[in-house]
Amino acid sequence: MRKLGLSLLNILLVITVANAQQKRTLDKIAAVVGSSIVLQSDVELQYAQYIVSGQQPNPSIKCLILQNQLTQKLLAQQAVIDSVSVKDDEVDNEVDRRMRSFMQRAGGQDQLEQFLGRSVIQYKDEMRPDIKESLVAQRMRAKITEKVNVTPLDVKNYFDKISKDSIPTYNKEVEVGEIVFQPKLSKEEKEVARQKITDLRERVKKGEDFGTLARIYSQDGSSQQGGDLGFFDRQQMAKEFTANAFKLKAGEISPVFETEFGFHFLQVIERRGEQVHARHIIIIPTITEASLERAHKTADSVYKAMLAVKKFDFSSAAAYYSDDKETKYNGGMMLNAENVQTRTTFIPTDKLDPQVALVVDTMKVGTISKPQLFTEPQTNKKSYKILYLKSAVNAHKANLEQDFSKLKEAAMNDKLNRTIAQWFEKRRKETFIKIDPEYQSCDALKGWLPVASAATPASAQTTTTTTENATTDK
Structure with missing residues (x-):
């Protein structure tokens, strides 16, 4: 509980400072890479997510965030050229996964919304473009390295190049x-749990709030989100859970049913093609x-x-x-x-x-x-x-006889990293890049700074507007 308390305090501190700064500071372009820009507010949003994920405040992380943004945008631009894309369902699933994690760490939806100063729906809308771009970038990175492989000779050569002092x-x-x-458990031993879940279902049927009862009584991680499980497909849940979820309409409540995890009942919130958004309450029988x-x-x-x-x-x-x-x-x-x-x-x-x-x-x-x-x-x-x-x-x-599989993995990672590094080296030389002076001292961004500056295009000029008077389409 002490660790959770410190985490929440850190979140509150960061968000409070960020909200206060919004009123008195100017949004600006932190970097330009090709046809894309990274706003200072983009960096701050990801920094807030970093804190919400349970990390300690560390402003130097913003250098790494900007580096990741530049990398992501360069890959995403190439993905457009190579027709690499991701499906909307993949993006929705990742947004929901991250949001469930954030809410769990913050102590629930209400607490998260209070700390962020916006609703979960607004926050999801803000996250979605960046998450989509991130998934596209991951797929593009995989395409760049899809033909990379190592032979036994590659592994031997990799190992032979390791100095004796550096052999792991x-x-x-x-x-x-x-x-x-x-x-x-016998049927009789399970009866206490079955009766408790049956009583809770009756209370929901009589009008008590599902989310409140889930927060108080449900015995899994989703309880902090009022039992909300987000969207899932037929492969993600136990077969008994899937069978009940996919035969209900939005708003309907299932009978009590048992899975290997315990006794449940669920309510479908929304059906979207072959995905269902549901919430549940689970009672786990006592051993x-x-x-x-x-x-x-x-x-x-x-x-x-x-x-x-x-x-x-x-x-x-x-x-x-x-x-x-x-x-x-x-x-x-x-x-x-x-x-x-x-x-x-x-x-x-x-x-x-x-x-x-x-x-x-x-x-x-x-x-x-x-x-x-x-x-x-x-x-x-x-x-x-x-x-x-x-x-x-x-x-x-380490030696080749005992550790060939480990050394093969190390050689593969080395080859992947060199392939990606070579690709980025070439793309950076061909792409207009401009980084705000605030970040030019970042060690993580040294390789991104242009050697000689060409004439700065009008679209790359840093512009500032007060946060109250401007909205940015991100």
Whole structure:
């Protein structure tokens, strides 16, 4: 709660200062790149978003914001030439995602609107053009690098060029499997939660405010937004949730239904093609000691059965018994959360869940642990797990034999960065760029400053108008 309080204080401070400055300062052109301009107000808006996202106030970040704006606009201009675009639905989804995050951090919609001095709808309208341009720029960047690849020879050459003093050291890594036994509640144990959600639905049907009840009683992150989930398609939610949401009309309320997460009812706010905007209330059944004991007994029986087999098949056991959907179909093996794209099962021990790391540290390669009770850090859910230590690699200096996949990724990133840098170097030389003197001392913008200034076009001249007397189409 203390961290949240400090965050809200920071937001209030920044927005208060920004609002006060609006009345006495002049908006101006912070930079020109080709046919596009970046206004000082654009930089300030993104800085406000930076603060709302939970970061500490730091005015030097505005240099990086302007650099990102210049990069984005240069890519977006090329995207027009190359016919690269994004769909409106993609933009809407990203706007909604960011807004839900902002509201959650600010403590709800009312608090966010108070801090911003404008409605959420107004703020979304202000964000939308920049978010659309950002998505277009991302797609253009991907197009520039789509043919970049590395061969084994590229990887070797990359590694050979690293000086001996700069060869990275990799921490100890392990491959860890898990079989998860989640406590399962009986119908009778779930009844308290079912009755509570049923009562809440009746209160909504009798006229009580849905959003208020969601804020008070709902048990997930959307409660701070009055249960508002924004727009979603058929693939984003649990199948039971989707089935109810897509058969209702705007304003209608669903019956109570159950998903793997708990008991819900929802109300559709708007239907837009194959997307639905809805809000919900969820009550999560409380795990009982009896259900935990049942999970423990099941885990213990599986553990003993595996010990009885000289060469147990951990992959098959995980697929059959585990309740964790993310690992059971991967042979029970955990994936490196920081490198999911490569689907590597090698995880640095300092990146493991501390509870898992504590158990693994006592194990030998090829062995399984006794069932242990674990608590998920984010959800507080309890479950029993059997862990399997498949392999371990001690800390060492990087080498091609042990670390080819890591070095291949590093070589690929290096080639991608050089490809992008070369593209920008060429485009910057061909494009008119003007940066306001306020930002010309920014280290992040050194490469954007023209070597010699050509005659400044009329459209690039810095103009100022009072905020009260001018409106800018952004």
